[in-house]
Amino acid sequence: MNWKYLTIIAIVLISCKKIDKLTNFYFDISQEITFYTGDEPGSTIDVWTFNVLENRDTLYKENNSNVYGTNRIAISKMKLSSSDTLDNNMEYIESIEVFITANDMQEKKIAWLDKLPEEIKTSISLDFSDDDLKDYIVDKDYAINIRIINKSTINIKASIDFSYTIYINSNLEN
Amino acid sequence: MKLHQNNIDLFTTLCILIFFMAFIIGCKKNSGDNITNFTIKIDSISHPDTIFIDSTLIIQFHGNIGSTECYSFYKFEPSYTKDSLHITSLGQFESKQGCALKNINLESKTLLISNLPKGNTNIIITQPDSTTLIDSVYVR
Numbered sequence A: 001m002n003w004k005y006l007t008i009i010a011i012v013l014i015s016c017k018k019i020d021k022l023t024n025f026y027f028d029i030s031q032e033i034t035f036y037t038g039d040e041p042g043s044t045i046d047v048w049t050f051n052v053l054e055n056r057d058t059l060y061k062e063n064n065s066n067v068y069g070t071n072r073i074a075i076s077k078m079k080l081s082s083s084d085t086l087d088n089n090m091e092y093i094e095s096i097e098v099f100i101t102a103n104d105m106q107e108k109k110i111a112w113l114d115k116l117p118e119e120i121k122t123s124i125s126l127d128f129s130d131d132d133l134k135d136y137i138v139d140k141d142y143a144i145n146i147r148i149i150n151k152s153t154i155n156i157k158a159s160i161d162f163s164y165t166i167y168i169n170s171n172l173e174n
Numbered sequence B: 001m002k003l004h005q006n007n008i009d010l011f012t013t014l015c016i017l018i019f020f021m022a023f024i025i026g027c028k029k030n031s032g033d034n035i036t037n038f039t040i041k042i043d044s045i046s047h048p049d050t051i052f053i054d055s056t057l058i059i060q061f062h063g064n065i066g067s068t069e070c071y072s073f074y075k076f077e078p079s080y081t082k083d084s085l086h087i088t089s090l091g092q093f094e095s096k097q098g099c100a101l102k103n104i105n106l107e108s109k110t111l112l113i114s115n116l117p118k119g120n121t122n123i124i125i126t127q128p129d130s131t132t133l134i135d136s137v138y139v140r
Helices: A002-020 A056-062 B002-033
Strands: A022-036 A044-049 A065-082 A093-101 A108-113 A123-125 A143-150 A157-172 B035-039 B044-046 B057-062 B064-068 B071-081 B084-094 B101-105 B109-114 B119-126 B132-139
Touching: A022 A044, A022 A065, A022 B109, A044 B071, A056 A065, A065 A093, A065 A108, A143 B071, B044 B132, B064 B071, B064 B084, B071 B101, B071 B109, B084 B109
Parallel strands: A044 B109, B084 B119
Antiparallel strands: A022 A157, A044 A143, A065 A123, A065 A157, A093 A108, A093 A143, B035 B084, B044 B057, B057 B109, B064 B101, B071 B084, B119 B132
C-alpha cells in the first residue's frame, strides 16, 4: 500500500519537474497594408505577407529556449484596425479569410470573419482556429494570405493595420 | 427472434446509408472533374519601380485568360525566396456545354505584397511554357 502512495507522489513530482522546464511566451506581429478597394462588389483584395518571423532565433533566445524545443504554436489574437487618417471605418469589407502557407505545406485557413458586425468600428477582431501551427512556423519561412471580399462600389484608398499574437509553448534550454 | 429482426433492420439501414454516401461522393467527384486549373500567360505587369519600406507593393496583371465564358481567374500563387518574389497566376476552365464566346481578361487583377525587405527584389512571373517574365522593385 505504501509503495502505491510513493509511486503516485513520485509521478506527481516528476510531472512538476517537467512543467518547470516548459515556457510559454507570446509574440506580437503587426503589419500596415495600403490598397485600393476597387469598385466591384464581390472582388477579392488579395494581400500576401512574407518574411514574417525573421528574428525567430532571437525571440527564442530571449525566452531561454530554442526552436527545436517547440511543443506548440497557436494564434492567440488577431485583428484588423483602420489606420486611415481619414474617417474610414472599413465599411468596404464584406468578409475576411486569413490563410497560412509554408514550403511543402498545404494552405491552412487560420482566421475568418464571415460577416462584419452591423455597427462597424475602426477595429475588428477575427475568429481564429486553435490549431497547432508548429509545422508552419517553427523552422519555415511562412507566408500569410489575407483575402478581403470587397463590397464597395467606389474605389477608395484604404489602410489597415493587420496584427496578431502567436503563443509559443517550448522547452526551456538547460 | 426479435433480436435477429433488429439486426436485419440495422443492416438494411446501413446499406441504404452507404448507397447514399457513395452516390453523393460520386456526384461531387464528377462535378470536380469538370474543372481544370492552368497557368495564365501574363502579357505584362505594372507596379511602382520603388516603394518605401513598410509600404505595400501593388502589382497589376494584364493578359488573356481564355476565349469563352468557361474560363475564369482562380488565384495567385506567390512565394518568396531571398531577393525574389515568384508568382504564378492560375486560371480555371470548366468543361460544360453552352459557353458563350467572350474574351476573358485579367483586367488589371491586383496582388498586394507587404513586408518586403530593403533593397532590390526580383519579381519572377511563371508562364505556361515554363519561361519567366522578370521585373524588379526597389525597396528603400
